[in-house]
Amino acid sequence: MKTLPIILNNKKILLLGAGAVALQKASVLARNNIEFQVISKEIDEKMKEYTNLISKKEFHISDIQDFEIIIDATGVKEVSDMLLAFKKTKNILLNVVDKPEICDFYFASLLEYGNLKIAVSSGGASPTITQVIRDKIKEMLPKEIEKLTNQKEQERKEGLIDADLTRIQTKKLLSKVYLVGCGTGDVELLTLKAYRIIQNVDVVFIDHLISQEIIDTIPPSTEQVFVGKEKGFHSMKQEEINALLIEYANQGLTIARLKSGDPYIFGRGAEEAISLAQEGIRVEVIPGISSALAAPLLSGIAPTARGYATNLSIVSAHLAGNLVNLEWIPLLKYENHTVVILMGVSRAKEIKEAAAKSGVDLNKDVAIISNASRKKQSVVVGKLHALEDLCQNAQRPALIVMGDVVQLHEKLPIFGQ
Numbered sequence: 001m002k003t004l005p006i007i008l009n010n011k012k013i014l015l016l017g018a019g020a021v022a023l024q025k026a027s028v029l030a031r032n033n034i035e036f037q038v039i040s041k042e043i044d045e046k047m048k049e050y051t052n053l054i055s056k057k058e059f060h061i062s063d064i065q066d067f068e069i070i071i072d073a074t075g076v077k078e079v080s081d082m083l084l085a086f087k088k089t090k091n092i093l094l095n096v097v098d099k100p101e102i103c104d105f106y107f108a109s110l111l112e113y114g115n116l117k118i119a120v121s122s123g124g125a126s127p128t129i130t131q132v133i134r135d136k137i138k139e140m141l142p143k144e145i146e147k148l149t150n151q152k153e154q155e156r157k158e159g160l161i162d163a164d165l166t167r168i169q170t171k172k173l174l175s176k177v178y179l180v181g182c183g184t185g186d187v188e189l190l191t192l193k194a195y196r197i198i199q200n201v202d203v204v205f206i207d208h209l210i211s212q213e214i215i216d217t218i219p220p221s222t223e224q225v226f227v228g229k230e231k232g233f234h235s236m237k238q239e240e241i242n243a244l245l246i247e248y249a250n251q252g253l254t255i256a257r258l259k260s261g262d263p264y265i266f267g268r269g270a271e272e273a274i275s276l277a278q279e280g281i282r283v284e285v286i287p288g289i290s291s292a293l294a295a296p297l298l299s300g301i302a303p304t305a306r307g308y309a310t311n312l313s314i315v316s317a318h319l320a321g322n323l324v325n326l327e328w329i330p331l332l333k334y335e336n337h338t339v340v341i342l343m344g345v346s347r348a349k350e351i352k353e354a355a356a357k358s359g360v361d362l363n364k365d366v367a368i369i370s371n372a373s374r375k376k377q378s379v380v381v382g383k384l385h386a387l388e389d390l391c392q393n394a395q396r397p398a399l400i401v402m403g404d405v406v407q408l409h410e411k412l413p414i415f416g417q
Helices: 020-031 045-049 077-087 127-140 144-157 163-174 192-200 238-249 269-278 291-298 329-333 345-357 384-392 404-410
Strands: 013-016 037-040 054-056 069-072 093-096 109-113 116-120 176-181 203-206 223-226 254-259 282-286 311-316 337-342 365-370 378-383 398-402
Touching: 013 020, 020 037, 020 045, 020 109, 069 077, 077 093, 109 127, 109 144, 116 127, 116 144, 144 163, 176 192, 176 238, 176 269, 192 254, 192 282, 203 238, 238 254, 238 269, 254 269, 269 282, 291 337, 291 365, 291 398, 329 337, 329 345, 345 384, 345 398, 365 384, 365 404, 378 384, 378 404, 384 398, 398 404
Parallel strands: 013 037, 013 069, 037 054, 069 093, 176 254, 176 282, 203 223, 203 254, 311 337
Antiparallel strands: 109 116, 337 398, 365 378, 365 398
């Protein structure tokens, strides 16, 4: 079967029937601002929402008059036979619903974005397949494409045609960047949404803390870009990563930016999201399990266990430019308070000295948790006065937990044990 998708302008259309099937065809015609007339013995009241050109009568072949397109949605064989016989004497285009073998044209599954229309057709073979494919395309296309189409229509009317600019604008609109939280590294702790996105993007940008387990889930056909920033070995500045994300997005690609933990918990994900949004690039953030919550849990430490802590603070000891952050030290003096310190292992000396200077009890319980959820997970427990020694041999990535809840380490279940 040879088919050619075409657009027919200003053709007179006659729809026969007014049941459920006819209503579906009528809704397609009405949504596309196509005028049509209906003839049927019985009329569903809903048909009046689509057209007021309705004749409640039995169809006769003389009703065709100067109609050029006939849609037979009656389901009556005598009617379709009558139309097929009439076709031998006059040129008309005929569609008999659910009878593809005698149709001159088919209704495609349509996606409509103003003047932009996307039709998916199986040549009558399987309307179900076309609907599934249509819905998949709909997931991929942003609603903003209609606004861009309308803008380009107006520019064309004004004689302003810039194909290169339009191509760039369209690609940018079709691109999307996902900031994907990959948790602590255990592939089973990925959310289903994070996994699905990783499986379906064009490119992944990978941080240095992303585990090999998770990297191994990336399809072989997907491009991988390593942009990890490791303390003391910054392979790429944040501004360079932002620029590279924009460069790839401007090519119309879908991108998964894999970030350890949660993108917005000391992950600089907000900086990347703002940078992309300012360029008009669509961004979606996929939450991940932050090590600030997962690491204590996997180490037998409940950060807000009743009787041990009524408050929880999550802080970072690291600032941009490799500066130390110690503004949170007074939190250590609060009773029934747990403090989880990210990026603090290399700042153990400064933390202990600042705590002593602020009058913090140096016998406060401390835990150093390394490689949470991974095979090499380890936990070292001690007191604040020994923080430097506790941190000295800690493997990275690692974090520090301070508070009475550390005492639960010997009582609660621990990952891998």
